[in-house]
Amino acid sequence: KNQVEQSPQSLIILEGKNCTLQCNYTVSPFSNLRWYKQDTGRGPVSLTIMTFSENTKSNGRYTATLDADTKQSSLHITASQLSDSASYICVVNGNTDKLIFGTGTRLQVFP
Amino acid sequence: DSGVTQTPKHLITATGQRVTLRCSPRSGDLSVYWYQQSLDQGLQFLIHYYNGEERAKGNILERFSAQQFPDLHSELNLSSLELGDSALYFCASTTTPGLYNEQFFGPGTRLTVL
Numbered sequence: 095k096n097q098v099e100q101s102p103q104s105l106i107i108l109e110g111k112n113c114t115l116q117c118n119y120t121v122s123p124f125s126n127l128r129w130y131k132q133d134t135g136r137g138p139v140s141l142t143i144m145t146f147s148e149n150t151k152s153n154g155r156y157t158a159t160l161d162a163d164t165k166q167s168s169l170h171i172t173a174s175q176l177s178d179s180a181s182y183i184c185v186v187n188g189n190t191d192k193l194i195f196g197t198g199t200r201l202q203v204f205p
Numbered sequence: 206d207s208g209v210t211q212t213p214k215h216l217i218t219a220t221g222q223r224v225t226l227r228c229s230p231r232s233g234d235l236s237v238y239w240y241q242q243s244l245d246q247g248l249q250f251l252i253h254y255y256n257g258e259e260r261a262k263g264n265i266l267e268r269f270s271a272q273q274f275p276d277l278h279s280e281l282n283l284s285s286l287e288l289g290d291s292a293l294y295f296c297a298s299t300t301t302p303g304l305y306n307e308q309f310f311g312p313g314t315r316l317t318v319l
Contacts (some may be wrong), residue, residue, distance in 0.1 A: 098247070125304045137207060137295050137310030138248070144307070183247070191302045192261060195247035 096121040098186050098196035106202045111174055115199045117167040121200030128185040129158050129169045132198065138183055141169070174203045207267060208232065209298050214245035217317045223284040226314045230277055230298030236260075237279040239271055242293040255302050285297055286318045 098119045107113050119127070126145045131137035142151045142158040144167075151160050155172045169179055181198040188194070208231035218224055230237050239251040250263035254273035265271075268286075273279040283290060293315050297308035 135293075135313070135315070137209070137297075137312050139207070139310070140307050143305065143307060145268065187304055189304070191253065191304060191306070192250050192263060193248075193308070195249070197245070199248040 096186075096188060096194050097169065098184055098194050100184050100196040100199050102199060103197075103204075104200040104202070106204065109176055109203055110172060113171050113174060113201065115157055115169045115171075115182050115184075115201070117169070117196060119165050119184070119186045119196075120135075121186040121188050121194055123189045124165075124186065125161065125189060126187045127158075127160055127167050127188070128193070129156070129167075130183040130185060131164070132181045132183055134180070139180075152204050170183075171201075174201075176203050179203045207309040209296060209309050211294075211296055211311035211314050213314060214312065215315050215317075217319065218286060219319055220286055220288060222286050222318075223282065224286065226281040226283070226294050226296075228279045228281070228296030228298075228311055230279070230296075231309055232311070234300050235277060235296035236299045236300075236302050236306075237273055237277070238297045239265075239279070239281050240295045240297065242295060242313075243289075244292070246287065248295065251281070253302070260302060276279075283316070288318050291301065291316055292319045 132138040146162040183198040184196040240248040251265040252262040299306040
């Protein structure tokens, strides 16, 4: 069964600190992996999209990595800000345009 | 602001009722996707329309239906509502279907069934 699992479920960090979120997937075949940021009660917003041939991609303070061999991805957030408080969702695309979503990691950044 | 609009923002109704959720895609986008997000669950793909035609179905119940109109806006109809249908419903749009196209999400409609 095609699945996307994320860890941790929730994370609390202090402002200015770095953190890394994990994503493991079993989707096959695989075409791309996306990370979305979802503020509470809002729609998800795309952070990065990576194909199987890309192993790292950055968007400002967000850096995503992908290991297509082990089917793992991570999202690293540098110098966290209060506005980073949100859910971060790992999304995998197989060979159709149906996206398969993880349940997300809820990040809280405190001052 | 993604450019995708959804109405209404909130909807409260009773079991057994029928509701219609509306989505207007970004200007120029031909594809509309509908998703359901229940409490503490990931988004679940419901259905995809491209230029007025149904293109793919996901885990959509028979009580639910959708359509895309000539002006490209889309409606999701939910009937015989049950308590378990309470969720956030999102639509997303892209220019055309494609494995690598970014989907732009609307702000969602929060449905509460009492």
